Amino acid sequence: MRSRIKYWFAKHVDQKHTADHMLFKHDSIYVLPSQSGLLFIGIMLLNFILGINYQNNLILAVSYIMGVLLVVSLLSGYINFNRLGLKLLSVNDNHEGVLTGARLELESTKERYNIIIKHIDTGSEVTVSEVFKNTIAHVALPYKRGVYTIGRFKIISHFPFGLVTVWSYLHSNKALHVYPLPKEEKTEIKHIFTGADGDTNVNDVQAIDEFNELKPYQQGMSLNKVSWRHFAKNQQLLVKDYTSEQPVSVGFDFDLITGNVEERLSKLCFLVVEASNNQQPFALKLPNATVPIGTGQSHRVKCLEILSEY
Amino acid sequence: MNTKLLVISFIYLVMTVMLFAELGIPFATSISVLIVWHVTQWKYIKSAPSNALLNIVALIGMTVLGISIGFSNSVSLFVALMVLACQLKVIQAKNEKQNRQIMVLNFFTIPCVFLFSQDLFTTIVVVTMLVINLGVLAAISHKQQLYPATKMAVKNILLIIPVSMLLVVFLPKIPSFWQLPGAQVARTGLSENVDPFSISELSQSDDLAFRAILEEPTAYSPPFYWRALIHDKFDGTSWHMAREQNIPVNVVNSDISSDYKVIAEPSNLPWLFALGNAISNSDEVSTNQFGTLFSSKVRSRNFEYNVHTATESSKMSLTRWEYQRYTQLPQKLNPKSTELARQWDNNTQSTQEFIARMRAYFMAQGFEYTLTPEVIESANTIDEFVFEKKSGFCGHYASSVAMMMRSVGIPSRLVSGYLGAEYNEANDYYSIYQYDAHAWVEFFIPNSGWQRLDPTAWISPERLIGSLSQHTTLSEQFKSNLGISLVALSGVPGMEWLRLKLEEYDYKWTRWVLNFDKSKQQSFLHDLLGDNAQFLSGAITLFTLGLLCLSVFWFMQRKIHIKRPLAVDLYEHLKSVSPYHESNLTPLQFISKVSEQFPEHKSDLDEFYSHFSAARYQGKTFSGQHRKSTMKLIKSIKTKTKRKL
Numbered sequence: 001m002r003s004r005i006k007y008w009f010a011k012h013v014d015q016k017h018t019a020d021h022m023l024f025k026h027d028s029i030y031v032l033p034s035q036s037g038l039l040f041i042g043i044m045l046l047n048f049i050l051g052i053n054y055q056n057n058l059i060l061a062v063s064y065i066m067g068v069l070l071v072v073s074l075l076s077g078y079i080n081f082n083r084l085g086l087k088l089l090s091v092n093d094n095h096e097g098v099l100t101g102a103r104l105e106l107e108s109t110k111e112r113y114n115i116i117i118k119h120i121d122t123g124s125e126v127t128v129s130e131v132f133k134n135t136i137a138h139v140a141l142p143y144k145r146g147v148y149t150i151g152r153f154k155i156i157s158h159f160p161f162g163l164v165t166v167w168s169y170l171h172s173n174k175a176l177h178v179y180p181l182p183k184e185e186k187t188e189i190k191h192i193f194t195g196a197d198g199d200t201n202v203n204d205v206q207a208i209d210e211f212n213e214l215k216p217y218q219q220g221m222s223l224n225k226v227s228w229r230h231f232a233k234n235q236q237l238l239v240k241d242y243t244s245e246q247p248v249s250v251g252f253d254f255d256l257i258t259g260n261v262e263e264r265l266s267k268l269c270f271l272v273v274e275a276s277n278n279q280q281p282f283a284l285k286l287p288n289a290t291v292p293i294g295t296g297q298s299h300r301v302k303c304l305e306i307l308s309e310y
Numbered sequence: 311m312n313t314k315l316l317v318i319s320f321i322y323l324v325m326t327v328m329l330f331a332e333l334g335i336p337f338a339t340s341i342s343v344l345i346v347w348h349v350t351q352w353k354y355i356k357s358a359p360s361n362a363l364l365n366i367v368a369l370i371g372m373t374v375l376g377i378s379i380g381f382s383n384s385v386s387l388f389v390a391l392m393v394l395a396c397q398l399k400v401i402q403a404k405n406e407k408q409n410r411q412i413m414v415l416n417f418f419t420i421p422c423v424f425l426f427s428q429d430l431f432t433t434i435v436v437v438t439m440l441v442i443n444l445g446v447l448a449a450i451s452h453k454q455q456l457y458p459a460t461k462m463a464v465k466n467i468l469l470i471i472p473v474s475m476l477l478v479v480f481l482p483k484i485p486s487f488w489q490l491p492g493a494q495v496a497r498t499g500l501s502e503n504v505d506p507f508s509i510s511e512l513s514q515s516d517d518l519a520f521r522a523i524l525e526e527p528t529a530y531s532p533p534f535y536w537r538a539l540i541h542d543k544f545d546g547t548s549w550h551m552a553r554e555q556n557i558p559v560n561v562v563n564s565d566i567s568s569d570y571k572v573i574a575e576p577s578n579l580p581w582l583f584a585l586g587n588a589i590s591n592s593d594e595v596s597t598n599q600f601g602t603l604f605s606s607k608v609r610s611r612n613f614e615y616n617v618h619t620a621t622e623s624s625k626m627s628l629t630r631w632e633y634q635r636y637t638q639l640p641q642k643l644n645p646k647s648t649e650l651a652r653q654w655d656n657n658t659q660s661t662q663e664f665i666a667r668m669r670a671y672f673m674a675q676g677f678e679y680t681l682t683p684e685v686i687e688s689a690n691t692i693d694e695f696v697f698e699k700k701s702g703f704c705g706h707y708a709s710s711v712a713m714m715m716r717s718v719g720i721p722s723r724l725v726s727g728y729l730g731a732e733y734n735e736a737n738d739y740y741s742i743y744q745y746d747a748h749a750w751v752e753f754f755i756p757n758s759g760w761q762r763l764d765p766t767a768w769i770s771p772e773r774l775i776g777s778l779s780q781h782t783t784l785s786e787q788f789k790s791n792l793g794i795s796l797v798a799l800s801g802v803p804g805m806e807w808l809r810l811k812l813e814e815y816d817y818k819w820t821r822w823v824l825n826f827d828k829s830k831q832q833s834f835l836h837d838l839l840g841d842n843a844q845f846l847s848g849a850i851t852l853f854t855l856g857l858l859c860l861s862v863f864w865f866m867q868r869k870i871h872i873k874r875p876l877a878v879d880l881y882e883h884l885k886s887v888s889p890y891h892e893s894n895l896t897p898l899q900f901i902s903k904v905s906e907q908f909p910e911h912k913s914d915l916d917e918f919y920s921h922f923s924a925a926r927y928q929g930k931t932f933s934g935q936h937r938k939s940t941m942k943l944i945k946s947i948k949t950k951t952k953r954k955l
Contacts, residue, residue, distance in 0.1 A: 035407075036414050040414050040417065043415065043418045052487070058433060061475070064478060066417055068473045069466065071859065076466075114453075158452070163414075
């Protein structure tokens with residue numbers, strides 16, 4: 001029975017709270033007495049019994065005060081929460097153990113107190129004691145290497161007095177990539193394949209420069225390629241343009257690296273990071289996927305994602 | 311250790327002070343030591359002590375309290391242990407959850423004070439402590455500062471108290487379903503043995519003993535002799551309480567209307583107070599054969615009962631053993647007094663004459679009334695008093711007279727109770743204080759029954775009128791015996807007024823809050839709502855509660871509406887009636903445009919603008935007169951604009 005209710009509730013939450021932006025309203029806010037609240041109710045009953053048996057109106061009044069206080073707490077706890085917005089701004093992919101996390105924005109036009117954002121899978125939480133306007137919170141998600149669906153955030157408040165728990169959920173399907181932690185790899189690897197057609201080893205460096213045309217010099221172009229001959233002649237800065245110019249390209253292959261799976265991935269990660277920092281084109285080959293040779297930020301991210309997905 | 315918990319320790323300190331009289335010095339010392347320990351630990355060590363140490367301290371504390379309070383006094387012991395446990399928990403608390411538990415538990419611990427005392431002052435203190443406790447709870451659970459959290463708690467409680475009061479009034483009262491042991495309260499009061507000769511200074515207390523509401527004041531007139539206890543056995547030094555004092559007798563009386571009500575303060579004795587021969591129709595109140603009332607249990611809270619004066623006088627004759635009992639005297643004591651009484655008896659024909667002789671003797675011999683008599687140590691106490699000391703208080707005179715009457719065979723007994731009453735005109739009731747305690751004599755005349763005789767009145771007739779506090783010649787002695795209290799300060803202007811005011815509030819509190827029981831609730835609701843009272847009161851409670859929840863909800867949900875300053879309002883109004891109501895002009899541009907349009911209003915418009923800018927930019931107020939003239943301006947511009955269109 002209990003598990004069925006739980007299952008039903010989980011399904012209900014998934015249906016209702018799956019979004020990257022939630023505005024909490026009466027149909028998505030849950031209010032119950034907290035643990036302290038239950039003790040409080042117990043003491044209220046105790047006072048009631050005591051007040052009746054001693055026919056002591058003052059103790060009875062204390063018990064009524066406690067009862068009404070609890071009701072007021074439920075109400076003001078709800079109001080503290082009502083129309084609070086929560087938006088998942090972004091997910092920070094990063095290396096394992098580094099700041100992987102999610103940036104969330106609490107949207108509010110009035111002051112609210114004691115808002116706790118808790119990530120259910122990892123159990124990490126952030127407490128915002130006072131919200132006056134839109135506030136950005138960063139929830140760390142300390143996952144191991146891999147790809148994860150972010151899943152549920154639970155937003156809790158114990159305001160006021162900690163006697164009630166008001167909560168709601170934000171269920172996100174966004175994926176979080178946790179890359180392997182780079183591990184230094186000394187051995188030179190120059191195994192390269194090109195294209196999607198297979199394992200063509202292109203160990204030899206392609207250094208055939210074919211002159212194409214002269215372009216006017218622009219700020220930021222390498223001075224190496226300036227045609228000084230033209231400059232000497234007519235004081236004009238022109239740059240020589242070559243076709244099929246490519247720097248040294250390298251390829252990283254999972255199978256050629258030593259160690260267990262995680263070690264290999266870490267080493268590959270190091271190589272990928274190094275290569276992209278040096279703006280060196282590279283390709284990556286894993287047993288289940290290959291990334292053709294490339295360069296640039298998106299290439300780097302693609303490779304890192306493949307490494308975390310493995 | 312959490313600094314906020316120091317406040318909780320302070321709350322326990324206040325509780326200790328308030329329960330000092332009931333729980334005693336060992337309790338106060340233990341808690342104070344623990345509080346000092348807490349503060350030191352917090353200041354110098356900054357972490358909680360080990361559990362082993364705390365357990366040892368707890369054991370020691372429990373032993374001390376168990377021995378000093380005693381296991382028979384279960385309620386006091388329970389409360390003492392509760393405070394001890396809470397204080398230890400405060401020292402031990404390691405995390406936030408434990409801190410919260412302490413605060414929630416305090417909602418039980420703090421109201422325990424009400425078991426011992428329910429007066430207005432106690433209530434204010436307890437409610438204040440609860441509010442502070444709630445503030446600390448909020449501060450700890452939201453990691454807030456103490457001050458804003460307490461402010462929030464105060465706001466909430468102020469909202470809640472009227473609602474709770476409503477609940478107390480309208481929710482049906484349930485009778486108690488278990489008999490719980492009552493708390494023992496420490497109160498000065500009547501003693502069951504009257505021993506005047508060993509007292510050197512009559513300790514006076516200005517505590518209230520009880521209050522009386524005489525519904526037919528004409529039926530009773532001062533002096534008010536409130537009978538409480540009968541003493542029928544004299545052992546040479548003290549008079550002992552009659553054994554039948556707590557044995558109920560069944561008095562058949564068809565007329566059970568109540569003549570007056572008495573509201574007794576908490577006491578550790580079951581004896582109640584009434585004028586003359588009394589019967590009561592209140593629950594748990596019985597009459598004994600002496601016509602005095604007693605309660606079937608000792609009460610730690612105020613208790614209201616009805617009294618009816620028995621119409622027919624009690625017994626007209628005494629049985630043989632009763633006669634013996636009321637003429638019993640210790641053998642061979644007080645020969646001189648006995649001899650003196652015998653002489654009077656020989657020269658008189660009736661009891662009345664005997665009393666007249668006695669009265670004449672006491673009045674001629676220069677006896678004095680004093681609250682600070684000398685201690686009489688000889689075995690012949692009454693001889694020494696009558697022939698040597700000649701100064702004493704009511705107990706001395708009553709003892710002497712009763713003993714002398716007994717010695718000549720007149721059945722007599724000592725009665726202790728209270729004499730006098732302080733009348734409160736505003737609320738039509740009488741207050742009787744502990745310092746009004748009195749003792750007098752009753753003697754028996756065949757076919758007439760028991761008669762009252764107050765020998766103190768011969769010596770100090772003033773004592774019969776009103777309360778002892780109004781006694782002029784004794785006022786100095788009286789005040790010095792009282793110590794520091796409002797009655798003692800009654801010479802200071804304003805103090806008497808203050809005392810009577812406080813007394814009045816306390817009376818109302820006692821009558822309407824503390825003694826609001828089932829029957830009072832029913833009659834109140836009946837007066838208010840008529841025949842369907844019970845149904846209607848339930849409906850009203852539910853309706854009000856619902857309404858209240860809704861209104862709180864709407865109030866908190868409301869959009870915060872910022873009130874615009876008057877100057878801006880008028881400006882907007884002017885703009886809306888003018889032809890330029892849709893333009894985006896600055897106020898200055900707008901005014902100049904309008905004055906172009908209506909040149910005849912130029913001066914008025916300029917004046918308005920000067921006031922407007924003074925109000926907006928210089929922080930001056932926009933006066934009512936300016937408002938009037940502006941309204942006029944707006945009106946004429948409105949009509950003119952309309953005409954143009």
